[in-house]
Amino acid sequence: MRDSDPVAAFAAEVGPPAAGAVVAVGGRTQWDVGGRPDPEAGAREVGAPAGVVALEAADMTVTVLAGTPVAAVDDALAGVGQAVALPAPPGATVGGILAVGRSGLLRLGWGPVRDAVLRVRYVSAEGHVVTAGGPTVKNVSGFDLCRLLVGSLGTLGLLAEVTLRTRPLPATERWLTAEADPFYLVRALHRPLSVLWDGVTTWVLLAGHPGDVAAEAAAHGLVDAPGPPPLPPHRWSLRPGELRGLASPPPGGVPGRFVAEVGVGVVHADVPPPPRSVEPAVAGLHHRIKDLFDPTGRLAPGRHPWAA
Amino acid sequence: MSRTTPAAPAGTAALAADLAAALAPDRVRTGGVELALYGRDASVLSGEAALACFPLTTDEVAAAVRVARAHGRPFVARGSGTGLAGGAVPVGDPVVIVTTKMDRILSVDAEDRVAWVQPGVVNLDLTRALAPLGLRFSPDPSSQQACTIGGNVANNSGGPHCLADGVTSAHVLAVEVVLPDGTVTVLGGLDAEPPGLDLRGAFVGSEGTLGIATRIAVRLVPEPPAVATLLADFATVEAAAETVSGVIAAGILPAALEMMDQRITRAAEDFVHAGYPTDAAAVLLVEVDGLPAGVADAVDRIDGVARAHGARDVRVAADDAERALLWKGRKSAFGAVARVAPNYYLHDTVVPRTRLVEVLAEVYAIAERHGLGVMNVFHAGDGNLHPLLLFDAREPGAMARVHAAGDEIARVSIAAGGVLSGEHGIGLEKRDLMPLLFGPADLDAQARLREAFDPDGVANPTKVLPAGSRCGDLQSVPEGLWV
Numbered sequence: 001m002r003d004s005d006p007v008a009a010f011a012a013e014v015g016p017p018a019a020g021a022v023v024a025v026g027g028r029t030q031w032d033v034g035g036r037p038d039p040e041a042g043a044r045e046v047g048a049p050a051g052v053v054a055l056e057a058a059d060m061t062v063t064v065l066a067g068t069p070v071a072a073v074d075d076a077l078a079g080v081g082q083a084v085a086l087p088a089p090p091g092a093t094v095g096g097i098l099a100v101g102r103s104g105l106l107r108l109g110w111g112p113v114r115d116a117v118l119r120v121r122y123v124s125a126e127g128h129v130v131t132a133g134g135p136t137v138k139n140v141s142g143f144d145l146c147r148l149l150v151g152s153l154g155t156l157g158l159l160a161e162v163t164l165r166t167r168p169l170p171a172t173e174r175w176l177t178a179e180a181d182p183f184y185l186v187r188a189l190h191r192p193l194s195v196l197w198d199g200v201t202t203w204v205l206l207a208g209h210p211g212d213v214a215a216e217a218a219a220h221g222l223v224d225a226p227g228p229p230p231l232p233p234h235r236w237s238l239r240p241g242e243l244r245g246l247a248s249p250p251p252g253g254v255p256g257r258f259v260a261e262v263g264v265g266v267v268h269a270d271v272p273p274p275p276r277s278v279e280p281a282v283a284g285l286h287h288r289i290k291d292l293f294d295p296t297g298r299l300a301p302g303r304h305p306w307a308a
Numbered sequence: 309m310s311r312t313t314p315a316a317p318a319g320t321a322a323l324a325a326d327l328a329a330a331l332a333p334d335r336v337r338t339g340g341v342e343l344a345l346y347g348r349d350a351s352v353l354s355g356e357a358a359l360a361c362f363p364l365t366t367d368e369v370a371a372a373v374r375v376a377r378a379h380g381r382p383f384v385a386r387g388s389g390t391g392l393a394g395g396a397v398p399v400g401d402p403v404v405i406v407t408t409k410m411d412r413i414l415s416v417d418a419e420d421r422v423a424w425v426q427p428g429v430v431n432l433d434l435t436r437a438l439a440p441l442g443l444r445f446s447p448d449p450s451s452q453q454a455c456t457i458g459g460n461v462a463n464n465s466g467g468p469h470c471l472a473d474g475v476t477s478a479h480v481l482a483v484e485v486v487l488p489d490g491t492v493t494v495l496g497g498l499d500a501e502p503p504g505l506d507l508r509g510a511f512v513g514s515e516g517t518l519g520i521a522t523r524i525a526v527r528l529v530p531e532p533p534a535v536a537t538l539l540a541d542f543a544t545v546e547a548a549a550e551t552v553s554g555v556i557a558a559g560i561l562p563a564a565l566e567m568m569d570q571r572i573t574r575a576a577e578d579f580v581h582a583g584y585p586t587d588a589a590a591v592l593l594v595e596v597d598g599l600p601a602g603v604a605d606a607v608d609r610i611d612g613v614a615r616a617h618g619a620r621d622v623r624v625a626a627d628d629a630e631r632a633l634l635w636k637g638r639k640s641a642f643g644a645v646a647r648v649a650p651n652y653y654l655h656d657t658v659v660p661r662t663r664l665v666e667v668l669a670e671v672y673a674i675a676e677r678h679g680l681g682v683m684n685v686f687h688a689g690d691g692n693l694h695p696l697l698l699f700d701a702r703e704p705g706a707m708a709r710v711h712a713a714g715d716e717i718a719r720v721s722i723a724a725g726g727v728l729s730g731e732h733g734i735g736l737e738k739r740d741l742m743p744l745l746f747g748p749a750d751l752d753a754q755a756r757l758r759e760a761f762d763p764d765g766v767a768n769p770t771k772v773l774p775a776g777s778r779c780g781d782l783q784s785v786p787e788g789l790w791v
Contacts, residue, residue, distance in 0.1 A: 058557040059660045059691075081559045102501065114506060115478050128749045134727035136658040138475065138690040140464045140513050141728040141738075141745055142772060143754040147477065147509025156505075157753075168559035183419075190533055190599050212599035237501035241420040263421075265500030276503045281493035286504055288760040293753070306504035 006049035006065055007121055007129055007160045013046055014158060016127040021298045022046050024154040026096025027069065029089050033100050034153040038302025048095045048160050052076045060166045061118060061137065066095025066159040073164075082166040085110035095159040101151025102235075105228055106205065108186075108263045109193030114150040116164050122149060122157035125294040135163050148289070154300040156293040170207035176222035177203045182262040183244060189216055195262040196228055199247040202262075203228055232257050236267040237276075243267070278306055316358040317401045323379040327361050327403070330371035335362040335409070346386065346404045350451070352653055352707070353394035353736050360386075360404040366484060366492055366522040369405060373520070374490040376403040382766040385520040387428060387456035390449075391463060392654055393735030395515045399770045405520060407458050413437055414523065421528040422481055422498060427458025427521050434526075443528040446473040449731070450639055461521050464513030466731030468564040468638070469595075471689040473529065475731060477512040484523035485511060488762040498525060510757060515733050516768035518761040532563070532597035536607045537625040537634055540614040541588035545569060545684075547618040548590035549664040552688045554613040555594070556661055560606050564595040565689025571648075572641050572683040572696070579644035582637030588620065592688065593638055641685045642696070649681060649698035653710045655717055659726035661691045670720045671695050678713040692730035693721065719744060734772045742774055751777040 014022055021043035037043045048066035052073065055062050057080035064073050070088035077083050086097050087104025098120075103112045110116075119133035132145035149157060173193070178185075182197035185204060189195075190212075194205040203225055206213045216222070236254060243260045245252035246267065256270035278286070286306040290297075320338060327336045337343055337360045348354035363369045376383045382402040389396055398404055410426035413434065417423070418441050425434060431452040434445050448467035449455055455465070461483060466475040473479070482496035496508030511518050542548040548567055555565065568576065569590050577584040584591060592614070596606040611622045625631040645652050659667045668684065671693070675682035681698035697713055699706040718728055718741050728738050728745050742751060755777040761767070 056660065056662065058553045058662045060556055060561075061660075101506070107500075111474070111478060114509060115474055124749065124753065126749075130753045131746065131750045132753065134658070134745065135725055136660060136691055136727050136730070138466060138470070138658050138687070138692050138730040139727040140466075140475070140731055140733055142734060142742060142751075143757050144464070144477065144509055144513050145753060145757065147506045147512075148757065150509075151506055168561055187530070191530075208599060209602035209605055211601035215601070216599070235501075237499045237503075239420055239498045240500075241417065242499075261500070278504050279493050281487060281491045282495065282504060282507065285487075285507060285760060288763075289505065289757065292756040292760050 006051070010046070010049055010160050011123045011127055011129050014123045014127050017125065017296045017298055019127070020044060021301050022158070023300045024048060024095065024099065024158045026067065026093035026099070027091035029092045029096065030100045030102065033102070034303045034305050036302060037300055041301035043301055046158065048093070048158065050093070053161060055080070057082060059137070061135065061163055062166055063135070063161065063163040064094055065161050066093065068094050070094055070097055077166055078169070081169050083169055084164050085116045085167050086113055086164070094162060094164070098150050098159060098162065099152065099154045105196065105261065106193045107266070108195060108261065109191060109205070109207065110167065114147055117146045117150055117162060118165055119163040120146050120149055120159055121161040122159050124157050125296065125299050129160065130157065133163070137165055151305060153303045153305045155290060155303055155305060156299065158299065172210040172213055173205065173207040174213055174217070175203060175205050175225045175227050176217050177201060177225035178220065178222045180220065185220060186263040188220065194228070197243070197260045197262050198229060198258060229259055231259050231268040232270045234269050234272045236269055236273040238265045238267055240265045319379060320358050323375065323381060323403070324359055326375045326379070327359070327372060330375050331361055331363055331368050337361070345389070346406065347398060349389040349391040349394060349396040351392050351394040351397070351735065351737055352710070353397050355398040357398045357404045358401055360406055362406050362409045364409055366486065369520055369522050370486045370490050370492050372403060372405050373486050373488070377490065377766060382769045384768045385458070385462070385516045387459035388430070388454045390451040390455040391459060391735060392656065392732040393729070393737040395463065395733050395735035395768070395771055397736055399736070402769070407456065407520070410522070416441065418443065420498065422525050423528055424523055424525050425457050426523060427456060427461070429457045431455050431457060431460060438528060442531045444531055445526050446470060446479055446529055447476045450642060457524055457526065458521050461512055461524055462514070462516050463731070463733040466687070466692070468566050468687060471565055471687065472561050472563050477509060479527045480508065480512050480524060481527055482525040483508055483511055483521045485519040485521055487519045488764070488767040492522070496525070513733070515735060515772050517758055517771055519767055534600045534603040535595065535597045535631070536603050537631040538594045538607065538610060538622055539584070539634055540592045540594065540619045540622045541585040542590045542592070542619055543588070544618070545590045545668055546665050548592050549668060549688070551592060551614050551617040551619065552664060553661050554617055555610055556689070558609055558613055560596070560609060562594050562606070562610070562689060563597045564593070565687070566593040566638055567591070567684070567686055567688035568593070568638065568641065569684040571681070572645070572685040575644040575648050575683065576637040576641045579647065580633070580637045580640050582633045584637055585621070593634060638685070645683065645696055645698070649700065651699050651701045653697045653699070653714060655693070655695045655697065655714055656729050656732040657693050657718055657721035657726055658730040659691045659693060659721050659724045661689070663724040663726070664688065664691060667693065667720060667724050667726070671717055674713050674716045674720070678709040680709060680713055687730070690730070691726070715741070736771060739772060740774055
């Protein structure tokens with residue numbers, strides 16, 4: 001078939017419920033989040049198509065197929081001085097980043113990844129292509145299924161194509177460091193893109209007009225750093241105000257090495273976080289949503305964003 | 309007013325007695341002139357409110373929901389009633405749950421940059437309370453002197469200053485809600501990554517159909533260290549619209565980028581005396597903020613883009629007083645219209661920024677074809693059009709012409725790659741236009757979300773989704789609801 005619509009082809013590959021369990025595969029950079037697919041279910045692996053569909057520089061939007069690597073989207077946008085506000089670990093796809101829903105180290109400046117999404121086209125458990133949201137940078141037409149799908153780990157639908165807002169590349173971007181109070185810096189600096197702290201050293205990423213960045217660096221005794229520090233493997237989610245207690249011994253603090261995202265609340269630590277649960281009413285909503293969106297349980301069996 | 313009070317549905321007295329027992333007798337109303345107010349919002353639709361109650365606490369909201377359900381009645385939550393899409397108009401003899409007495413700011417945490425507020429807190433009151441801390445809640449709808457945070461959550465409201473920072477959804481961290489079965493729970497959380505699906509995101513903008521927000525954790529952002537406000541005036545609407553695209557294409561994302569056409573500029577100038585150029589075909593009001601060097605650079609570049617597109621003049625506000633005056637004209641624009649026409653219908657669609665010129669030309673042509681005056685004042689930076697269609701409701705057939713023109717504007721916007729609503733919501737007014745934007749499978753998916761929260765369809769029934777979204781038979785808004 002010539003000029004076939006890649007989204008329709010992906011829907012055909014997913015097929016109707018009779019085609020059995022499926023799990024979407026991106027770059028496998030966060031494969032274990034929410035649990036591995038249940039081997040007993042024998043889910044068939046499917047991959048969303050890749051490619052940039054439309055780059056609307058003057059609208060600051062870009063539409064891409066979900067299998068496109070984030071880095072490839074940024075490469076395509078670099079020519080018009082823009083980028084997307086998604087983390088781009090090597091090999092990660094747009095669909096994978098959104099399905100997992102975890103933001104990167106620059107969430108303080110960019111906002112959470114869920115806010116970058118304007119429209120999604122996904123393949124439903126019935127094998128239909130469903131559109132949610134709209135192509136414009138502002139839209140309140142109907143229920144916000146985009147937010148529901150971000151972080152749903154492919155359990156409610158398989159992302160096929162997404163429209164993202166883009167951001168202008170700043171004139172300059174500098175990682176800086178100092179042995180300074182990160183809780184003071186996060187308030188004193190104007191909208192830093194990132195403030196990281198390991199209990200002793202603080203790293204910040206400043207962006208904008210070179211004169212402003214230089215002035216802020218000088219005012220706070222910040223010196224250039226090669227980049228952010230290496231991150232311990234586990235991820236905790238705290239309130240920003242709870243981070244002050246991190247360096248104290250448990251239970252207030254996190255044992256071992258840590259790098260905290262100040263102003264955000266994510267803590268990268270040597271030890272895994274304690275298990276979390278949701279209130280019974282919220283668990284009930286989760287189960288009803290799953291049952292209505294995927295009545296036969298064919299999408300990513302074994303994965304549970306609400307039980308992670 | 310010639311409206312007569314309709315007969316209350318059977319069982320209303322018993323329902324009122326149970327509500328009075330659960331709340332307080334003086335916070336339940338079953339008649340009188342006041343009740344007529346709760347039959348409508350700021351849209352051109354109206355229904356009948358047979359019963360309204362005024363809870364003070366989360367527990368009272370939950371009790372009101374449970375009492376309504378025990379009596380087989382639906383419910384509709386309502387803030388100040390400034391909604392423009394009929395979202396708060398009662399349909400199906402609901403219990404109207406008015407949240408305006410839940411108006412306390414419960415806590416402000418400057419360290420975590422979050423405030424917990426009750427749903428009846430007025431948007432501008434929150435802004436004023438935060439000002440001494442150098443913080444703000446970014447969404448600033450034009451109705452901010454009256455609209456409530458609960459209403460902002462229901463409608464995912466915007467405002468001029470949402471261009472760079474996003475609409476309400478981006479500023480709500482958690483919502484305590486009363487679900488349609490009367491259960492109280494919290495969606496979202498104050499920590500970085502609350503576990504599970506983003507039910508907070510699904511709830512914001514759901515127009516009261518998934519439950520009632522009873523406490524809201526809003527994100528606070530710092531006031532910028534430097535701000536500049538520019539007023540650029542143009543000899544043609546096209547030149548102004550092209551400047552909008554030019555600014556964005558130059559990589560500048562202003563804090564706000566508003567456009568006013570000549571008729572609204574004149575009306576606002578007569579009203580406020582902001583010093584607007586009344587001979588300009590269109591003016592742009594642009595605000596940039598940040599650190600001083602970046603702001604100065606952006607001002608220079610915007611000035612250059614505007615002049616390159618034929619701006620006759622670009623004026624930078626010299627001080628805070630002049631800035632405030634320029635904004636006062638913009639924010640008073642809707643009030644100024646009352647001096648020009650007895651009634652107006654305020655539309656709300658979004659088009660890609662690059663299609664503004666052609667869609668605006670269509671808007672003027674559509675209004676002219678239907679014999680209606682039109683004024684345009686809108687959030688140009690995000691392509692969010694707000695044509696005001698002027699009419700006199702006493703003139704026979706005027707409303708029908710307004711509807712026809714409004715419909716055409718929605719169709720033209722969608723044909724240009726736009727959407728039905730940028731910040732007012734769907735409510736009843738645009739419900740039956742939803743199929744222009746979404747196919748049956750798309751509407752079915754939205755209806756599933758609604759069903760998960762509200763399997764019996766008791767929370768603000770008939771709003772947002774056309775009837776039959778789950779299975780295919782579409783029906784229209786009942787005739788009697790249009791004014």
